[in-house]
Amino acid sequence: MSEADLKENLPEEEATAEAEIAPASESLDEENRLKGEFVRSVKDALDEEDFDRVYDLVEPLHPADIADLFELVDEHERLTLARSIRDLMGVEVIAELNDWVRELLVEALPADVVADIAEQLDTDDAVAMLEDLDEEDQQAVLAEMEPEDRAAIESGLSYPEESAGRLMSREFVAVPETMTVGDLIDFLREHRELPTEFWEVFCVDALHHPVGTCALSWILRCPRNIPLYDVMKREQTLIPVGMDQEEVALRFQKYALISAAVVDDSGRLIGQITVDDVVHVIQEEAGEDALLLSGAGDGDINEPIMLTVRARLTWLVVNLGTAIIASSVVGLFQGAIARFALLAVLMPIVSGMGGNAGTQTLAVVVRAIATNQLTDSNTWKMILREFRIALTNGTALGILIGSGTALLFGNPLLGAVIATAMVVNNLVAGLAGILVPVTLDRLKVDPAVSSSVFVTTATDVMGFFSFLGLAVLTGLA
Amino acid sequence: MSEADLKENLPEEEATAEAEIAPASESLDEENRLKGEFVRSVKDALDEEDFDRVYDLVEPLHPADIADLFELVDEHERLTLARSIRDLMGVEVIAELNDWVRELLVEALPADVVADIAEQLDTDDAVAMLEDLDEEDQQAVLAEMEPEDRAAIESGLSYPEESAGRLMSREFVAVPETMTVGDLIDFLREHRELPTEFWEVFCVDALHHPVGTCALSWILRCPRNIPLYDVMKREQTLIPVGMDQEEVALRFQKYALISAAVVDDSGRLIGQITVDDVVHVIQEEAGEDALLLSGAGDGDINEPIMLTVRARLTWLVVNLGTAIIASSVVGLFQGAIARFALLAVLMPIVSGMGGNAGTQTLAVVVRAIATNQLTDSNTWKMILREFRIALTNGTALGILIGSGTALLFGNPLLGAVIATAMVVNNLVAGLAGILVPVTLDRLKVDPAVSSSVFVTTATDVMGFFSFLGLAVLTGLA
Incomplete structure (x- = not known):
């Protein structure tokens, strides 16, 4: 392999890199985001149809920043931007694009151009690009591809969404465990079709079952004559191809993995997942809790607005149902409220504080x-823990609001009633906050998606019922 | 370097790995968590003070699972468990322990034992272990350490918490850019004190400034005579030592990094951060939004209960203040409520739905x-987007609840009032949901921490005020 061959094989940034650094940093702010003024100058140039200027502005950017730029310009400008920088739209940019933005661009491109791009991408990125297209467009693109690439992508698409099969790349290095270190190094030098960047080499047996992994740093440090079975790490985390991506991410974290072998049902090595793909999954999965708990759906600011409206409205209508249930509890006490309107003034405090406490536990x-972290073996311990927290906080809040009410309105009984209701509702909040998600999890329902409806209903209903009920029982109204 | 030398240098799992796989999987459930029955048998053995049995049970586990086991047993059992498996408590276990559990164990150990452990850990893990100790204990441990290790850890501790300096490891490979590939391979083979696992080699100039990075896969595939400056990637993401860890995590994600050079103020290479450390940061930072928005504080289930109570109660008391403000708005309309108690029944629907919509936008x-994703250049676009969503959803909900109310109570005016209030409060929710966090962010306050108090106050106050105010204005009560 000659020096010239080698350079061809290296990532292309290398050649142009030095020129890039200075101007790119001019367009980024101190938090590494594209500056507002830079984005505006691109938008102005697009408005003026000065496409050469657009190109000159964008050219120095890192692919990841070009991808960000597409998010920051308006929706109707995205296609024009893509057209003006056609030869900068390399695979790194496509791979980094936000899903919604990519879908918009990909749908607007002719099938053969999409096929060209897909062939250059790693399998996992190509699958991610094609999975959102509708059936017909997908088939049109696949028809334009080389049979081998098409087969790889079709097989990727055949796995369930968000599974290891969608996440894995088919580009990896696997060698027989009987090879020596020296043979492996020669093999790597000779085979130009191997991926340009990889971090571990998988050793396989005759049946193509992975039996060990060699970190490249070990190989580099070993004498050439040592066989791989003496160097490789035999303890491996194998990822079944159907495993959910959230589970994959947890394994990468738990065992601090850089890459992992993906195996089919018969245990054969069919792909690898690398940590850079998992990083996105971890980010998404960890970040989506807050979105799911609030019923904000996908929560991506690039989602078409009508999809966002539909997702949020569905959730709000469900919550309207629970709000009506809660208000019907208040309806039972209309007479009491008419006689003693102060009850209506104080009741939102009890229900609201219960809601806050319930949200804390739920989160x-x-x-x-x-x-x-929460498993079979510590569920009871955690329920007890939440009960104790709820009792402590409920009591503290009860004393605070109870004594305040008693003093302000000169009515100790009213103070006692609101204090008691506060304790009761905090206990309801704490217990619902843990029992609802734990139960949903046992029923295989994602607790982040639907827990908060149940918890809020519980705290609203019990907040009104305990406060107004006690008021009537004690003869306050 | 002989073969025997080499084996010494490799991670120790290798030798015992084959024996581990089978029994470990017996103790794990299908989601790779320790089984409840396994944890119970460990607890039983601890109860019976049968420490040999404890050892036999725990011995086959992976270090990450041993770390998990500490979380799953009761607090008072943790020290006994650590004592019964003393020689299994290797650096991998210590590094994987939950912060709170580690603090408990470390505080109970004599300073020289802690110093021994710290010397075996990577700098970043040692710093993480010592940073939570109080000043006096920390000094005692540092005094027991070798001067060189002590200096590294002291310098780590001198950087602000959650900065790159705390996260970085001082173990990395840096070589002059003028070295050839062959010289580098020889250098790696000869220097046993280098880290056992690394993914990239940093090239530095005479001033020890990083000038490029070589992925090991490129080095393995290059002829020996090529100088590194022809192979290395010159475009680098340098991490200033004072950078916040959240920012570090965002760069790793954006540029799909495996490792990155950390530089001091004069641009000298002083450490590296690897992706496995960043994975934890991403998980934490992305996951903490839901916790912060709900005011649940740290949110770790291993946090001592009194700290949890204090964090949550502080938040609840702040919210009590806002609930009182909102209820005082209701107080203004006591007369109207006494005349027409149905208002008290319906008003929580308006405020509650506003709260839900505000929480969605906020998340x-x-x-x-x-x-x-939200920067200077798209803030206005996003405000407009939220306004449109709020207007659409508010109108839909207003029509729904308004017509329902008009029909159910045979009172079209009441229906019109609640419908209008619903639209108004949804707009308030949508606008507060974006303006509050954006403003706090500009003021350099973490929007996740304090936004929801302001947003909830706005939706409660405006919910009550718009509905009850309109009812009075229209002469309903």
Whole structure:
């Protein structure tokens, strides 16, 4: 392999890199985001149809920043931007694009251009690009591809969404465990079709089952005559191809993996997942709790607005149902409220504080379930823990609001009633906050998605019922 | 370097790995968590003080699972467990322990034992272990350490918490850019004190400034006579030592990094951060939004209960203040409520739905700010987007609840009032949901921490005020 061959094989940034650094940093702010003024100058140039200027502005950017730029310009400008910088739209940019933006661009391109791009991408990125297209467009693109690439992508698409099969790349290095270190180094030098960047080499047996992994740093440091079976790490984390991506991410974290072998049902090595793909999954899965708990759906600011409206409205209508249930509890006490309107003034405090306490417990429990911290063996311990926290906080809040009410309105009985209701509702909040998500998890329902409806209903209903009920029982109204 | 030397240098799992796989999987469930029955048998053995049995049970586990086991047993059992498996408590276990559990164990150990452990850990893990100790204990441990290790850890501790300096490891490979590939391979083979696993080699100039990075896969595939300056990637993401860890994590994600050079103020290479450390940061930072928005504080289920109580109660007391403000708005309309108690029945629907809509917007905006998706250049676009969503959803909900109310109570005016209030409060929710976090972010306050108090106050106050105010204005009561 000659020096010239080698350079061809290296990532292309290398050649142009030095020129890039200075101007790129001019367009980024101190938090490494594209500056507002830079984005505006691109938008102005697009407006003026000065496409050469657009090109000159964008050219120095890192592919990841070009991808960001597409998010920051308006939706109607995205296609024009893509057209003006056609030869900068390399695979790194496509791979980094936000899903919604990519879908918009890909749908607008002719099938053969999409096929060309897909062939250059790693399998996992190509699958991600094609999976959102509708059936017909997908088939049109696949028809334009080389049979080998098409087969790889079709097989990727055949795995369930968000599974290891979609995440894995088919580009990896696997060698027989009987090879020596020297043979491996020669093999790597001779085979130009291997991926340009990889971090570990997988050793396989005659049946193509992975039996060990060699970190490249070990190989580099070993004498050439040593066989791989003496160097490789035999303890491996194998990823079944159907495993959910959240589970894959947890394994990468738990065992601090850089890459992992993906195996089919018969245990044969069919792909690898690398940590850079998992990083996105971890980010998404960890970040989506807050979005799911609030019913904000996908929560991506690039989602078409009508999809966002639909997702959020669905959730709000469900919550409207629970709000009506809660208000019908208040309806039972209309007479009492008419006689003593102060009850209506104070009742939102009890229900609202219960809601706050319930949300706290829920956030903690949903997180603990998602990170495998809350399991069979500590569920009871955690229920007890939440009960104690709820009792302590409820009592503290009860004393505070109870004594305040008693003093302000000169009515100790009213103070006692609101204090008691506060304790009761905090206990309801704490218990619902853990029992609801734990139960949903056992029923294989994602607790982040639907827990908060149940918890809020519980705290609203019990907040109104305990406060107004006690008021009537004690003869306050 | 002989073969025997080499084996000494390799991670120790290798020798015992084959024996581990089978029994370990017996103790794990299908989601790779320790089985409840396994944890119970360990607890039983601890109860019976049968420490040999404890050892036999724990011995086959992976270090990461041993670390998990400490979380799953009761607090009072943790020290006994550590004592019964003393020689299994290797650096991998210590590094994987939950912060709170580690603090408990470390505080109970004599300073010289802690010093021994710290010397075996990578700098970043040692710093993480010592940073939570109080000043006096920390000094005692440092005094027991070798001067060189002590200096490294002291310098790590001198950087602000959650900065790159705390996260970086001082173990890395840096060589002059003028070295050839062959010289580098020889250098790696000869220097046993280098880290056992690394993924990239940093090239430095005479001033020890990083000038390029070589992925090991390129080095393995290059002829020996090529100088590194022809192979290395010159475009680098340098991490200033004072950079916040959240920012570090965003760069790793954006540029799909495996490792990155950390530089001091004069640009000299002083450490490296690897992706496996960043994975934890990403998980934490992305996951903490839900916890912070709910005011659940740290949210770790291993946090001592009194700290949890304090964190949550502080938040609840702040919210009590806002609930009182909102209820005082209701107080203004006591007369109207006494005349027409149905108002008290319906008013929680308006405020509650506003709260839900506000929480949705808030979750989306906080996430977009945290991931650098919401910047100067698209803030106005996003405000407009949220306004349109709020108007659409508010109108839909207003029509739904308004017509329902008009029909159910045979009171079209009441229906019109609640419908209008619903639209108004949804707009308030949508605008507060984006303006509050964006403003806090500009003021350099973490929007996840305090936004929801302001947003909830706005939706409660405006919910009550718009509905009850309109009812009075229209002469309903």
